[in-house]
Amino acid sequence: MKIFVKLQNWLLKRVSRKDSAVLKSNAIYILPTKEGLLFAIVVLLLLSAAINFNNSLVFFCTFLMTGIGIISMHMTQQNLLDLEFSIAHVKPVFCFQNLSLPLVIKQSSHQQVTNRSSFKKKQLYKYSIAVQFSHQKSLSSQPDLEDLTDVPMDDSILLQLSSPTNHRGSFELPPLTISSRYPLGLFRAWTNIQLNNDAIVYPKPARKFIHKPESGTHSEGQGSKGRGFDDFSGFKSYQTGESLKHIHWKAYAREQGLLSKTFTGGNNHEFWLDWNELTGDIENRLRQLCRLIIDAEVQGDRYGLVLPGCTINISQGQLHYHQCLKSLAMYQV
């Protein structure tokens, strides 16, 4: 088994990183499985029986089984041929959360195939493809049958790979081993691929961190007058652009004109989150900043981010939130 581990390690070194990988015959390796060796032993036993008893039909069946073995080897290789793998957009996660990577598998054929009966299309299925993370054991270990995927001719398959994360920054997907033992399980064809992806791992947020607004720099402090959506505070005349939900329709019905309800947010602050005001090493500061950003977003604050060499203006919303977290994740990596 040691030699297989060595072989796999050697093969893994040869894998190059790509956006999408198309399996070509020169990179598909094939070896008999344990079952295949057992099959070969049975065929050899039958051959010796055929020679010994000079029995034509035993000869014929032995050779038929030999032929099936050879053809199944070819078919196992064919079963991986022209498969195309790529990673779709990955949702970012915080460090030590599991990253869920959507692996897209489809059949790459340069010629579009149309006007096929569904039966004919079925013939061109790729059956029982196993996708595993390459590790040293992946040559000998058995993938569970549940993990096998069929890839139809004219459709793509989405497979969710799950990988733990242990550091912030962009995520380097470990090499994948694509293998198949279809149709007879006598041979296992496999290949290693490594795919680029756009996954980003945010720093792990620090524990609950009580942020004192005093320590933050208030630029345009609006205090408790800041507008929000939570608590009703009164009416004002409607201005175009305001939410229709906030219109006081009853007043409108009483012909008092369009009035808009105004609300105050819980604590509607606007502040800068500054790297320089925090203490600790880089990772610690990043984790604290991460916590602050999350809290600010949850509370509906408007915030800006100051990192050495990078400043993000005060704003709010999902886009802003992720932009800030991303700059934390990518800080000095």
Add this chain to the structure above:
Amino acid sequence: MMSFISEQFKKYIFIKNMMGLHTLLPIILFVILVPHLSSVSLTITIYIVCILLWFILHTLGFIPRPGKFIQFFLVMIALAILVMNYGILFSQKASLSLLSIMLCLKLLEIQNELDRRNIFLILFLSYFILVIYFLHSQSLFMTLFVLSNIIILTLMLGAFNRKPQASLLLFDNFYLIGRMFIKALPIAILLFLFFPRIPGPLWTLPDNGQSGTTGLSDKMFPGSVTNLADSNEIAFRVSFSGSPPSSDKLYWRGPVLSETDGFLWSQKKQTPLKPMFNEVITHTSKPISYTVTLEPHQQKWLFALEMPDQVRGDTINGYYLSTDLQLLNQSNIHQLTQYHVNSVTQFQLNQVRKNELVESLIFPQQSNPRTYQLGKLWKETYHSSQQIVTQALNYFRDKPFFYTKQPNAMINNPSDQFLFDEKRGFCEHYASSFVLLMRAAGIPARVVTGYQGLEKNEVGDYYVVRQSNAHAWAEVWFGKQGWKRIDPTSMIPPSRIEPDIFQTNLDRLSFSSLNLPDLPQLSAQQKTALYNFSLQIKQSIDTIKNTWNNWVLGYDQSKQNLLVKLMGFTSGWQTLIFLLIGGFTVLIVLFQIFYLYRLHQQADKVYLNYSKFIKKLNSAGMPAQLSDGPEAIKQKAMQYFPEQERLIVNIINNYIQIRYADKSNTSAIHKFISQVKQFKPLHKQ
């Protein structure tokens, strides 16, 4: 009570988890084992069926798998059953029984359908058992049975490599596995034809003893040959190179019986003939050359006409001529055997062994006293052996002896009973009584059994010898003239041959024996026509069998050499290896051509023609790419080739219609293709 119900319910839920593809295994296994189980004792069958039922009930969730202790117990029972049936002799049948029992026990070790190790082992061993069946029967039916089961096993193998959700769609795989078999067939045929065949067994397993085949045995007693008279089974087929000899020479010599106790006749232990054939036999006639295809009869005899001179055959290994000039095989014949013989029919057989004549004079004491008296009387009356023999034959001819298939049983001193009381008997009665008479008269004599006559297959131009042709005759020592064949039954005049004899031997295929309903409304002529027609069908079927026997079952080293020579090569293993490699190369090239052809067939015609169109544009000087939008190409092309504007617009519009509106519009596709063909842009600089 409640807890019991919930327990049941849990079990019910459990069922869903237990059921799976492996539930089919016991059924398939049973089907595969049927031919074996039908030939073994009932205990083994019951044991195996019980184990299979256990597994089925287990997968249905009714009973658990046996624990370690029970498994051990089951193995012990199995061994006990095997020893009970076969003793400790390790014969073929015993090992096959052992293998099938172990296979079934392995079934109980399957945890679930993901248990690849056990399942694959079971499937592979099933392949093995199936193919091994051919050692016992090579009939067409068995061939179909084995091949169809191999396909089923391969289907199962394929299904076990699919994900479980798909596994019950067994026939989803059918197309794929079928394609696999079609591709594997040329490889199998290539290997079958050119894989070097080696004559000679590497090892032998002890024979199974008795198995229920009909045929001659090495013992003869009154009634033993009679038993064969009704059997239409084929003993062997013969094809002569030339015409067959006349019927008085068609004696196929089998067991030579010279030992007797007055009732039972048996043969001496056979040893290979020491002196050369030519020293023992002086012959004058030209040898008759023929090929015998012998059906397996579980005995050692290779039947041949009279005195076999030269024998060839790859499937027979270590044949020899015995001191009684029987042609014998070293081991029992379990499978169809083909051999080529040169025989002489006019010959003089001299003394071979010293004791031969003495042994052929032994008259068992205190048996058949009346026979002994008669022989003694003749010895005193006549002087020459010739006279005595003639007297004996005349005795059969003149006294009211009848030749019948249904003689009364003769147990005590059967010869006396036959000669003086019954006077009705089959060939073995005549032969044994005649030989005893001769011995009493002091003339060495022995009984020879074998077959007499043959039947022509008009369709296939070969001859058939059936079990009903079994016969017994005598050989008498004439001093200087050596051993001479005497057939006492031939002295019985036709009037005293009972009609049932004719029905079996001569007119066996009469109308009534064809199992056709007797149709009174048919005239005699119509009946004859019908009879001839059915005869022809029967003979045609047998001809197919014969061809199968000759070219598939009988494909051996000599046929292989013949084939290689016909192809224009010199025979030898180097040639075979060359042919194998060459054949494989040709196969790979053919596969590749077929694959490319298929690609071409499968290719999208619209796509091909569209890219052809763009290539034409390119070569005419207009830069365009497949990835450009069709509308953009149209505009550009119309500027470049204003003279072909109409055609360009048509092509692109058709393309857009086919691609984006109506995919299955074949007429639009055809139009598009012809338009692309028409399009011949003038070259622009």
